[in-house]
Amino acid sequence: MRRLGWIPIAMVAGLVLATAFPFYWIIVSSLQPESRLFDVPSLIPLELVGEHYRALFDERDFWIPIRNSFIVAGATTFLCVTLGAFAAYALARLRFRGKALILAFILAVAMFPQISIVSPLYLLLRELRLINTYPGLVLPYLTFAMPLTVWLLVGFFRQLPGELEEAALMDGASRMRTFYEIILPLSAPGLATTAILTFLYCWNEFLFALSFTIGPERYTVPVAIALFRGQYQVPWGQILAAAVVATAPVALLVLVFQRRIVQGLTSGAVKG
Amino acid sequence: MASIRLEQVEKVYPNGHVAARDLDLSIDDGELLVLVGPSGSGKSTAMRMIAGLETPTAGRIWIGERDVTGVPPQERDLAMVFQSYALYPHKTVAENLAFGLRMRRLAPAEIAERVRKVSAALDLDELLERKPAQLSGGQRQRVALGRAIVREPNAFLLDEPLSNLDPKLRVRTRAELARLHRRLEATMVYVTHDQEEAMTLGDRVAVMNDARVQQIGPPMELYQRPANIFVAGFMGSPEMNLYRCTAARRDDRALLTSGGFRLEVAAAHLGTDASDAVVAGIRPQDVELTTPDQTDMGAVVELVEALGNDALVHLALGGAGGAIDLRAIVPEDRRPRAGESVGVRMRAERLHFFDVTTGRRIQGSASSV
Numbered sequence: 001m002r003r004l005g006w007i008p009i010a011m012v013a014g015l016v017l018a019t020a021f022p023f024y025w026i027i028v029s030s031l032q033p034e035s036r037l038f039d040v041p042s043l044i045p046l047e048l049v050g051e052h053y054r055a056l057f058d059e060r061d062f063w064i065p066i067r068n069s070f071i072v073a074g075a076t077t078f079l080c081v082t083l084g085a086f087a088a089y090a091l092a093r094l095r096f097r098g099k100a101l102i103l104a105f106i107l108a109v110a111m112f113p114q115i116s117i118v119s120p121l122y123l124l125l126r127e128l129r130l131i132n133t134y135p136g137l138v139l140p141y142l143t144f145a146m147p148l149t150v151w152l153l154v155g156f157f158r159q160l161p162g163e164l165e166e167a168a169l170m171d172g173a174s175r176m177r178t179f180y181e182i183i184l185p186l187s188a189p190g191l192a193t194t195a196i197l198t199f200l201y202c203w204n205e206f207l208f209a210l211s212f213t214i215g216p217e218r219y220t221v222p223v224a225i226a227l228f229r230g231q232y233q234v235p236w237g238q239i240l241a242a243a244v245v246a247t248a249p250v251a252l253l254v255l256v257f258q259r260r261i262v263q264g265l266t267s268g269a270v271k272g
Numbered sequence: 273m274a275s276i277r278l279e280q281v282e283k284v285y286p287n288g289h290v291a292a293r294d295l296d297l298s299i300d301d302g303e304l305l306v307l308v309g310p311s312g313s314g315k316s317t318a319m320r321m322i323a324g325l326e327t328p329t330a331g332r333i334w335i336g337e338r339d340v341t342g343v344p345p346q347e348r349d350l351a352m353v354f355q356s357y358a359l360y361p362h363k364t365v366a367e368n369l370a371f372g373l374r375m376r377r378l379a380p381a382e383i384a385e386r387v388r389k390v391s392a393a394l395d396l397d398e399l400l401e402r403k404p405a406q407l408s409g410g411q412r413q414r415v416a417l418g419r420a421i422v423r424e425p426n427a428f429l430l431d432e433p434l435s436n437l438d439p440k441l442r443v444r445t446r447a448e449l450a451r452l453h454r455r456l457e458a459t460m461v462y463v464t465h466d467q468e469e470a471m472t473l474g475d476r477v478a479v480m481n482d483a484r485v486q487q488i489g490p491p492m493e494l495y496q497r498p499a500n501i502f503v504a505g506f507m508g509s510p511e512m513n514l515y516r517c518t519a520a521r522r523d524d525r526a527l528l529t530s531g532g533f534r535l536e537v538a539a540a541h542l543g544t545d546a547s548d549a550v551v552a553g554i555r556p557q558d559v560e561l562t563t564p565d566q567t568d569m570g571a572v573v574e575l576v577e578a579l580g581n582d583a584l585v586h587l588a589l590g591g592a593g594g595a596i597d598l599r600a601i602v603p604e605d606r607r608p609r610a611g612e613s614v615g616v617r618m619r620a621e622r623l624h625f626f627d628v629t630t631g632r633r634i635q636g637s638a639s640s641v
Contacts, residue, residue, distance in 0.1 A: 166325050167358035169345045171372035171423070181371075185362045 023247070030240035038238055052241035062242060064217060065224035069246075070219060071134055072209075073202035076141040080149040080198050081191055088153030089179055095166065103154070110147030114207050117143070125212055132214040140208045145198045152197065156190030158184065190216055196257055221246045273459045273573045274336035274426040275301045276322060281331030283483075293483045295331065295439075304453050304460040306474035307466055310506070314431035314433060314483040319463045323429050324348050335426055346375075350408050355432040357412045359404040365415050366391075366400040372423045390422040402516015408526050417452075428458035434469065446472060467507050471495065479503050496554040501631040502529050504553050504624055510584055510599050514553040516628060521548075528552055533598075537620040542633040551626040552633070556584065558622040559600035561608060567615035571598060583607040589616065 029049045056062045091103055121140050130136035168178040209220040225242045228235055281295040292314045299305045305400055307315040320326040324345035332341045340348050345423055359368050373383040391397050394414045404412055434442045450473055453460055464470055470477045471491040477486040487499035498504035504512050517528040526539040566569050571587040587598040608614055626633040
């Protein structure tokens, strides 16, 4: 490999610094006593305390939004990947009329600005008595998560050599049998990537969660953080601690699977 | 085993591309039919239609006494060996072999027994627990073959099964396939683009080009009496020399000329049609080289390629830089040197004549049978 000159290195370093700094700042600040937060900022923590984290879980029951987020994001991901896999397989492999149209339509659905469907969805969910329930979040989440899943999986399935399926058909396997005995095991990496990405989107989602929940018992993590209120002041320390807690599982997931995710996102872009 | 019959089968894709037209094939029970042709000739489409992986747009396909035109591949009970082998990558060799039997709901004991037999016959015992990725090309090929054999299907479809093997292994596997075919007395359809494979393997060979069967028959018949210019050029190696000649008739003789090519033949060879142009062909094996004074067709040697016992000689008919090329096969001990002037002799009964406009063989021409 060619050695890089100092200009590109400096640019990359600057970029990394600029992206990483806020995270560093959040972590450091979340470990400072409240009184220090408004002092002259210091890059190096002078005093480390765990009080905000303690308050988060003891006083605010932050477990509840974490549990809610896991349930909602988990259920959405599960539904998306199972149902999406069938849809994607059909779109990737079967021959039928209007396939291109359906794919375009799915993409169009994903392009809708969330804010434009919040009100109609709210009315709909209220009619169905689903406001402030888990299904009341999972169903709307499917509107943006499903198109993502289907598109990603269509890419994966198209990549698999068609002769494998033909071989299975010749061997006497039905389409369904071929799907779950040949296609699914071979697409495990694709399914995993898709699941992780879908989970991340749902975990971070804010607008729907804010609009369709009423009480803290159904708040998801982003909503809970946004609605933190003290009696006389904004509890910045706790907000920062909550931000760290909300980021941790996501960051962990991405770090563990990063190679897979990159592979997944670029698959189908180039052959091989 | 069963016979296979295609009647007036046609495949036109929605974009208008014609992949097969007027296909009439009948493969007898226990016969090995080779479909050979250049890429895009429709041979693979023909096989895929027999397999049920493609649906013909017209015509009927029969397996035995059953019309299977609209029957999905699962219910045709045919086994196919793919060019890429298409082994299931996540299954072991044993599971690959058993898959088709499981799908047919055979009893586990019966499956185990059949897998054991095939594995022994194809020397796969050591490999049964391996995954395809851990196998060499030749081993994968044997597994693919085994996966077909274990099924004991109505017929075998082989789609360029040897083309991913290195040349040595290919020749050996080819012979093994021929033996296997005899032993199983299996109906087989074999697709290849390699005319040598077609010649050595087929009971009968169907040469395809341009979505049509150009000629069908035993290999030697195609070689000795090609039905048209395409078959003449495609079958046989090195390629047949083909010249478009003007024919000047005088009484019962005709003088054929084309650049440096000059030959007088009996007019009867050119058929009844009194056309003044004809395509003449002669195989390199049928060209004789002599000294320049023994014949009135002279040539200059441009290049000699050693083939072992023989040499392939590239000549310029009618002198150096002459208008047309001629390929000739001569015994190694009589090979000329490059640049040498030689005489060329062709025996009229070794020539093939084809109609200039239709490309069809003219009856009365060659006859080396």
